[in-house]
Amino acid sequence: MAVSLIDAGLFSLAAIVLLGSPGPGIAALVAVGKAEGFARGLRFYGGLQVGLAVAAAVSAAGLFSAIQALPYAVTAMMVAATAYLLYLAWRIATAPVGAGGPAAATVAATSAGGFLLGVTNPKAYIAFASLMASASLVRSDSSADAALKWLLCVVVMIVADILWLWLGAAIERAKPRPSTERAINLAMAATIAGTALAAVL
Template sequence: MDTVATGLFLTAAVGLLGSPGPAIAALLAVGRARGFAGGLRYFLGLQLGLAMAAGITAAGLFSLLATFPSALHMMTIAATVYLVYLAWSIASSPIGEARTYNGAHASPAMGFLLGVTNPKAYLAFASLLASYTLIKDNAPHDAFTKWMLLIAVMIVVDIIWLYIGAFLRGLSLSPRNERALNIALGLTVLIAAGLAFV
């Protein structure tokens, strides 16, 4: 394995996969609403969806999928509708002692849906997988190694973002400030969806 190429690949992966986007905005919002432990099931579903998306890309199947624009369009619609729903649910959720949370939109299935239907994630994976050769003269082994490294990077950066969301949950805020934070998180999800899918 090429050590220099691996270091450059990991650096690029952390920068690309760790920068704010729809999945990270969703993790922040879920962590804020449900706490770290409560958000772990959503996190797991999201990681499974992203791992599948990365595997599809590593296997070269995303280029085949891209030949069907209607399929990509439907994936974009599904992810966007979910993110709008999540943003509204977070922004309008009760505050203070009345705080409740509908776990349906933070279930493992919803995390998986976001991970596997996010076209921008596929494009990021395609860019990273094509960027460096880690193992020369063995393309399947090279692709598998990159896939494993991408999963490791995703787990680390996403668990950090979930923790940041949970940290926000622990803040002692006035009802007005808590409502403002909920609205800000909802807007963050909407902005991330708009930037990623428009």
């Protein structure tokens, strides 16, 4: 199985740009890290990774087009993802700040919440579908090509998302002033809500 390292490197770079750049999932990871800390935030992170890996596998298998063909399937996914994201944004925006903030604000940081966000987000499917449709990395074997692309996407997500979770925890450890913390919360909530609404409007 011949794999071009240059092509694999370019694919990984594209995956970093598409999957590691700020969006609702990234903002949610930062918010969870800030509210729950790194260790407790791993629950949400783990669920998100499993959900995204499933979404990537669906795209790698070419099943996203089949999902799109089902009546209301994409709409149902979008409604579920948007509802969860808006709920998450509201919890972040209204979370207490100061000494009692993190303990009182769970921001729905559960593994089930992370999985739901990962597996129902149509934007993630679109990103994966774009990556899977890119130039072949294994030209002699389409199944091996899809598997390698899936693996590279998963590795990129694992590394990029753990860094975003760590950043959120680092913000909390820095103990910002309540006014600064409130501004951070509102900015993250606005990012999540804005991106969620933009997907359905």
